[in-house]
Amino acid sequence: MRAVQVVGFGRPVAVVDRPEPKVEAPQDVVVRIAGAGICRTDLHIVEGGLEAAFNQRLPLTLGHENAGWVEAVGTGVPHLAVGDPVIVHPAVTCGFCDACRRGADMHCATWRFPGVDGWPGGYAELMLTSARALVKLAPGTSPAPLAPFADAGLTAMHAVRRLTPFAGTGTTVVCLGSGGVGQIAVQLLKILTPARVVVVEPDEARAQTAYELGADEVVTLPAEAAADAVLDLTAGHGAQAVLDLVGEGGVPEQALRMLAKGAVYSIVGYGGGVHIEHLDMINRELTIVGNQIGTHAELGELMALAAAGRVTLGTETFPLEAAAEAMAAVAAGQVGGRAVLVPE
Template identity: 35%
Template sequence: MKAVQYRKIGQRPEVVEVAKPQPGPGQVLLKVTAAGLCHSDEVVMSAPDALGYELPMTLGHEPAGIVEELGEGATGIEVGTPVIVHGCWGCGVCEMCAAGKEMLCLNGMTSPGLGSDGALADYMIVDTPRRLVPIGDLDPVRAASLTDAALTPYQAILSVLPKLKGGTTTVVIGVGGLGHVAVQLLRELTGTRVIAMDVTQDKLDLAKECGAHEVMPSGPDAAEAVKKLTGGRGAHVVFDFVGIDKTAELAVACAGVEGHVVLVGAGGGGVKVGFFTVPSNTTISTSLWGGRAELGQLVTMAQRGQIHIQTRTFSLDDVPKAYQLLHEGQIIGRAVGVPSL
């Protein structure tokens, strides 16, 4: 079968032929229908040690597919069911996993495409049926990226939801695969005013289409513009979906007293936090992915038409080109690999 793999440190992904996998006891064989591409894949491929992952590795941690075959003892799902895959594969027994927070597994989380072979292939193995979330008649191309591009901002928003009351202001920095969904979720879940920032006009246009009340370039004057729009107060909540030093510093600059800055992007940056460097009583937190229960909630929202992921599709042969476009910032919304193309 065909697969897109990261094979050697420092090299770009390759399309290769590999053997079709067979499900072992308790496992599920999925015929892949769609798989989203993510900046996290770029982080892995730019790291000097591939973050410790064993290579070669098939990429793709946003899977949608149809259950093709059940391994011995696998129960709870029927062959032929269209599903997406919750990508946070924890141990299942530590206190975080027991609380439904497998993304915070104390024994180390793995994921398809981030530690094991992923979904950018004709078929993939899922280690247990409990990772699967049925999607009914949802378009798999739209549904695949619910697993990360929607789940990650959803979890981040839920972590500060009590602060997002009517009359508040929220800033979203970075209107990419995650940020454009965050804007929609904020509009659906809260009464906050949403200010979206990015460096390109096409992404600001997308933010406006997704419901942002205000859009502006994330340049040196952005924080002052936020202060002006809020009568000098600053934002109550700021989400940074980029995660480099400049955006983290901008996030803090946009925040007001008793504000909350959530650093979500995996850009490798950060910000200095101290008594005199952030507004008084400001909270700085990070947010990693999300739980399976929350993924089920997002599927229901998508089925009701409350959220919509902007996608651009590519055949598996063209996925390396898609990663290059993603690297260059030329993908609006989410790139999705589709094996049937």
């Protein structure tokens, strides 16, 4: 089968021929990929930025935003049948550790992260995963457009759920960035909270999309320069929550400046950092929250919202063979929503 692999850090990905995955364990499921979303994490992987964090060895088949159809199932998977449309949770988990028992899939003691940690991901025609990772979609669902919800959507759902205690009536939530994750986050903030939603997005097209998706205000400035504008919008008090989808450059420092007393700085984007002044943290009683992917239950809830048409995301499709070109377009900011690789 065809697969897209990282064959050298700092080099373009390559389309290679790989053996088809086979069912071996009772809970195994092989998914025929309909679409695989391109995440900025994939770009970081290609650059070598996650080599140490995940002990990566090359070659590595990318792809952790996946959806498709069941191709084959193990003997312990009675609830799925060949041809069922599914979306794939990014984590392969044990089901028995304390974290799994609590439903915190991403904290599993022995989890695997296909497409990131060496387990082959979904930039391929077929992918091996676990039945625990799959959310069954309604019959007749087209899986490809939903692929980015497996991470971009799931991360947004998890992050928004965790900041809702700070986003009550009369509050302001700032979303830094309006790419794929930000577009979903804006919709979820309007569904799950009564807060005023302010989006910081310098790109005119993405700013317009943010308005169309329900943002109450859009600040068309780079996130590095938006703190004063946010303070002006909040009469100098600041926002009760800032959801940082950028996380690099001078953005974290400006995000902290935007916070009101008792507020939360919710981090999704990464690559940068900020110096924390303990006295400031104490005086303003701030909270900092890091967000990974969400839970299996959150992915199921998100799919219900998507099926009802309450959460949408614009996608641009590329053939599997054009993975390098598609990733370059994402890196250059030329894709407004989410890029999706489609095997043909």
